[in-house]
Amino acid sequence: MTPPSTRPRRKNPVLRTRQINLPPGARSRVALGLTAAAAMGRFELQQCADCGAVLYPPREACAQCASVRLRWREQSGAGWLIAGTTLHHSNDLFFRERLPWRLGLVKLDAGPTLMVHLHRDVEVPRDGAQAPVRVTARLDRAGQAVLIATTSEDGRAMADDPILREMSNDPRQRKVLVTDGMTALGQALVRAFAQAGAELIWVGHAEPWKQHGSGLASLAALPAVTLVPLDLTDGRSVQALAGEIGGKVDIVVNSAEVHRTFGIAARRGTDVAKLEMEVNYFGALRLAQAFGPALAGRSADGSANACAWVNLLSIYALANFPPHGTYSASKAAAHSLAQCQRAELRAAGIRVINLFPGPIDDDWNQNLPPPKLAPAALAGAVIKALRDGVEDVYPGDVAQEWFERWRDDPKVLERELALGGA
Amino acid sequence: MAASRKAAAVAEPLPATQLLSSLAAALVSGRVRVVDLTQTLAPEFPQIALPPEMGQCWPFRIEEVSRYDERGPGWYWNNFSCGEHTGTHFDAPVHWISGKDLPHGSVDTIPAQHFIAPACVVDCSAQAAADPDYLLSVADLEAFEAAHGRIPAGCWLLMRTDWSKRWTRDGDALAYQNFDDTGQHTPGPSSEAVRFLVEQRQVLGFGSEAIGTDAGQGLHLRPPYPCHTFMHGSGRYGLQCLTNLDQLPPTGSVLICPPLKIQRGSGSPLRVLALVP
Numbered sequence: 243m244t245p246p247s248t249r250p251r252r253k254n255p256v257l258r259t260r261q262i263n264l265p266p267g268a269r270s271r272v273a274l275g276l277t278a279a280a281a282m283g284r285f286e287l288q289q290c291a292d293c294g295a296v297l298y299p300p301r302e303a304c305a306q307c308a309s310v311r312l313r314w315r316e317q318s319g320a321g322w323l324i325a326g327t328t329l330h331h332s333n334d335l336f337f338r339e340r341l342p343w344r345l346g347l348v349k350l351d352a353g354p355t356l357m358v359h360l361h362r363d364v365e366v367p368r369d370g371a372q373a374p375v376r377v378t379a380r381l382d383r384a385g386q387a388v389l390i391a392t393t394s395e396d397g398r399a400m401a402d403d404p405i406l407r408e409m410s411n412d413p414r415q416r417k418v419l420v421t422d423g424m425t426a427l428g429q430a431l432v433r434a435f436a437q438a439g440a441e442l443i444w445v446g447h448a449e450p451w452k453q454h455g456s457g458l459a460s461l462a463a464l465p466a467v468t469l470v471p472l473d474l475t476d477g478r479s480v481q482a483l484a485g486e487i488g489g490k491v492d493i494v495v496n497s498a499e500v501h502r503t504f505g506i507a508a509r510r511g512t513d514v515a516k517l518e519m520e521v522n523y524f525g526a527l528r529l530a531q532a533f534g535p536a537l538a539g540r541s542a543d544g545s546a547n548a549c550a551w552v553n554l555l556s557i558y559a560l561a562n563f564p565p566h567g568t569y570s571a572s573k574a575a576a577h578s579l580a581q582c583q584r585a586e587l588r589a590a591g592i593r594v595i596n597l598f599p600g601p602i603d604d605d606w607n608q609n610l611p612p613p614k615l616a617p618a619a620l621a622g623a624v625i626k627a628l629r630d631g632v633e634d635v636y637p638g639d640v641a642q643e644w645f646e647r648w649r650d651d652p653k654v655l656e657r658e659l660a661l662g663g664a
Numbered sequence: 665m666a667a668s669r670k671a672a673a674v675a676e677p678l679p680a681t682q683l684l685s686s687l688a689a690a691l692v693s694g695r696v697r698v699v700d701l702t703q704t705l706a707p708e709f710p711q712i713a714l715p716p717e718m719g720q721c722w723p724f725r726i727e728e729v730s731r732y733d734e735r736g737p738g739w740y741w742n743n744f745s746c747g748e749h750t751g752t753h754f755d756a757p758v759h760w761i762s763g764k765d766l767p768h769g770s771v772d773t774i775p776a777q778h779f780i781a782p783a784c785v786v787d788c789s790a791q792a793a794a795d796p797d798y799l800l801s802v803a804d805l806e807a808f809e810a811a812h813g814r815i816p817a818g819c820w821l822l823m824r825t826d827w828s829k830r831w832t833r834d835g836d837a838l839a840y841q842n843f844d845d846t847g848q849h850t851p852g853p854s855s856e857a858v859r860f861l862v863e864q865r866q867v868l869g870f871g872s873e874a875i876g877t878d879a880g881q882g883l884h885l886r887p888p889y890p891c892h893t894f895m896h897g898s899g900r901y902g903l904q905c906l907t908n909l910d911q912l913p914p915t916g917s918v919l920i921c922p923p924l925k926i927q928r929g930s931g932s933p934l935r936v937l938a939l940v941p
Contacts, residue, residue: 451842453838454844475725477727479707
């Protein structure tokens with residue numbers, strides 16, 4: 243939910259904290275294609291490869307020609323609102339708590355007619371006229387795709403709409419934990435959250451004696467920032483911080499990672515691989531165990547509720563980059579864990595956002611040629627992903643290109659990365 | 665007659681049984697005190713930091729196995745992990761390349777007799793307070809001997825700096841590690857002092873309060889890391905991350921410091937106790 247631009251009132255501590263009721267989440271197996279696209283911020287419908295018909299609702303065979311060769315294709319969403327209504331009663335708990343709720347029927351230029359949620363600014367035409375709208379697919383609090391009709395491109399001013407708020411995890415007025423402030427990426431994230439209007443930003447740092455020259459100290463000057471000790475390799479440290487702030491954090495951004503540049507043969511022993519796993523996998527697990535339940539308990543806590551969890555993975559989670567082979571393996575493990583976490587937190591309506599960047603422009607990618615993703619660009623992608631309510635982010639050209647190749651054929655990406663990623 | 669009996673008693677050592685029972689009685693009565701020179705093994709205790717591309721010693725980590733809960737209803741226990749050189753720890757000769765081929769050089773083969781030995785404590789706390797890079801000099805050792813007698817062979821030489829208080833008293837990991845962009849700044853022995861102790865006094869080993877037996881800037885001494893190089897190259901030992909050295913007399917205390925019996929181990933965290941008159 244997007245909090246209002248003014249600071250919300252403090253909660254009344256003697257009242258029960260409201261618990262989430264999710265919107266209806268059942269979908270047919272074939273309809274999950276709509277959700278998969280919405281998870282990356284795309285609106286896709288099935289299109290028949292034989293007759294070209296665009297179909298809705300999702301189905302097994304073409305409604306025009308009965309062909310089973312249906313492909314998911316991105317849609318512009320342009321269409322016309324032909325009818326609208328406002329719901330004042332519902333037996334569904336989610337809608338009941340949010341009434342009134344606006345619904346409409348949109349005829350897409352591409353063909354099908356859709357049942358959609360209506361943005362506040364969309365006026366329902368009278369006397370049979372039609373209004374131009376644009377339909378987008380968003381993930382709702384249950385993590386399923388729903389369709390929303392808006393008047394124009396999805397601008398910031400539009401985000402105050404109560405329906406869109408339900409689909410968004412805007413950091414404005416929210417309290418954020420960034421787990422590692424010692425890296426360039428961590429510092430870029432903290433600055434981006436401050437810029438985005440986060441109310442409080444806790445910034446973790448491990449092994450405090452190493453902070454000299456890390457840039458961590460420069461963050462302390464930001465008024466929203468509090469530096470906190472946090473070492474993901476140390477369960478007691480994670481639990482101690484969760485005990486202190488777990489009940490207040492609305493968004494967790496796990497930016498902590500260990501990245502070394504070895505495959506199997508280039509490094510004797512397992513100490514480096516263990517350290518990578520200790521932070522990238524077990525650290526993520528410790529963090530999820532310590533902070534997850536507290537976030538889940540506050541997912542309907544007023545207008546600045548707990549809402550999202552961001553995991554820094556890597557495009558190498560999809561296919562191993564042998565020069566950074568053990569790092570890739572740890573990110574693959576973290577990816578699998580994040581899927582488990584997403585499934586578990588979905589019940590509470592907490593959005594788990596996974597980031598799959600290509601090489602970040604930092605010390606450990608020093609010897610890789612450009613293009614490399616600037617930390618500030620990745621931080622910007624995180625803010626955008628929260629606002630847009632997406633689940634999976636492939637920020638930057640390299641990640642986009644490799645992701646497309648992986649979607650096309652995982653074997654091709656495996657072979658390409660084995661040849662050095664060139 | 666009485667006088668001659670007394671003289672004979674001094675000349676003749678006490679029988680071992682009587683010696684030990686006297687010690688036991690003194691421990692019970694408190695005439696001999698036991699001082700713990702050990703830092704508590706805790707995850708947040710500062711850990712030696714090498715450049716990140718090098719192999720790293722694990723810090724101390726601990727995770728519950730069960731705590732009277734569904735994982736084990738009636739009992740509490742933990743698993744822990746750490747390196748051989750984590751917390752207050754013992755350095756064996758094989759720790760350093762100069763001692764790699766010495767016999768009895770690993771913790772499992774060092775004669776057990778060496779784990780109990782007297783200690784001389786040289787107070788450098790004033791110098792270390794003024795200069796974190798302070799190097800114990802031969803002159804400091806000569807001054808110590810002028811005041812307290814010759815440093816006996818087979819004893820520990822402990823360098824008291826009160827550096828440990830940066831952690832035990834202040835809880836300040838940054839000050840304990842004391843890094844800047846030229847590395848660590850902690851006190852230790854000079855190259856000459858180490859050679860004097862090894863070659864002319866045959867000490868058993870060297871103990872310090874900082875994270876290593878060598879100074880934080882020991883890499884830039886000649887040779888680099890002289891305490892590790894000469895001590896371990898001569899089959900001597902190291903103790904680091906000691907605390908409470910301010911509770912020891914300059915001479916007269918006895919250290920009990922057996923490392924874990926790790927097969928081919930280069931060192932071990934351990935409990936270091938001092939018997940103090």
